[in-house]
Amino acid sequence: AQKVTQAQTEISVVEKEDVTLDCVYETRDTTYYLFWYKQPPSGELVFLIRRNSFDEQNEISGRYSWNFQKSTSSFNFTITASQVVDSAVYFCALSDTSGNTPLVFGKGTRLSVIA
Amino acid sequence: DAGVIQSPRHEVTEMGQEVTLRCKPISGHNSLFWYRQTMMRGLELLIYFNNNVPIDDSGMPEDRFSAKMPNASFSTLKIQPSEPRDSAVYFCASSRDRGLIKEFFGPGTRLTVL
Numbered sequence: 337a338q339k340v341t342q343a344q345t346e347i348s349v350v351e352k353e354d355v356t357l358d359c360v361y362e363t364r365d366t367t368y369y370l371f372w373y374k375q376p377p378s379g380e381l382v383f384l385i386r387r388n389s390f391d392e393q394n395e396i397s398g399r400y401s402w403n404f405q406k407s408t409s410s411f412n413f414t415i416t417a418s419q420v421v422d423s424a425v426y427f428c429a430l431s432d433t434s435g436n437t438p439l440v441f442g443k444g445t446r447l448s449v450i451a
Numbered sequence: 452d453a454g455v456i457q458s459p460r461h462e463v464t465e466m467g468q469e470v471t472l473r474c475k476p477i478s479g480h481n482s483l484f485w486y487r488q489t490m491m492r493g494l495e496l497l498i499y500f501n502n503n504v505p506i507d508d509s510g511m512p513e514d515r516f517s518a519k520m521p522n523a524s525f526s527t528l529k530i531q532p533s534e535p536r537d538s539a540v541y542f543c544a545s546s547r548d549r550g551l552i553k554e555f556f557g558p559g560t561r562l563t564v565l
Binding site: 373379380381383427436437438439440441442443444 | 482494
């Protein structure tokens with residue numbers, strides 16, 4: 337069975353600090369996809385990234401970066417120089433590669449960035 | 452392109468009433484998912500369809516919940532009778548197999564059962 341664990345329930349940082357959100361997953365699939373979604377206070381789920389299991393290169397997009405380590409089954413998300421607008425709940429998720437099966441979500445990490 | 456459309460966006464009803472949530476997936480997508488989000492349980496899958504056929508409804512809480520997908524462009528999630536513990540945000544998502552391999556989520560329906 338697939339499982340995603342986000343051990344950090346809530347994190348609070350001061351603006352401009354860097355913050356890392358942890359994600360650990362379990363799966364028996366040899367290929368799979370990992371995702372991060374952002375849920376701002378308005379409630380919608382905003383797609384941030386999808387990573388294929390065979391691509392272990394770290395990815396950077398602006399202030400966001402993702403560290404995928406297959407050896408530790410982790411897919412951590414770092415926000416550099418955090419801003420108040422980054423305050424949201426962040427979900428890590430896992431799926432197989434078929435595209436027609438559901439995502440398995442972690443419980444989410446609530447990030448509060450204080451000005 | 453229009454995203455996933457859900458209606459209503461907000462629903463307030465009284466215990467015992469029937470509630471119907473609606474979803475229009477993105478055109479061309481052949482998989483549709485219903486999720487429920489609560490504080491206690493987080494985001495949980497209720498049911499999903501491939502090519503309009505229900506594949507896994509093991510997440511449906513009980514017989515009070517039912518879902519249909521009569522065609523590729525419409526799905527409903529019905530709760531009859533509703534109970535206060537059904538209060539949650541219900542998300543619909545759609546995807547295309549072997550396509551972009553990500554689920555596009557609708558804005559959600561916030562249901563409050565008094």
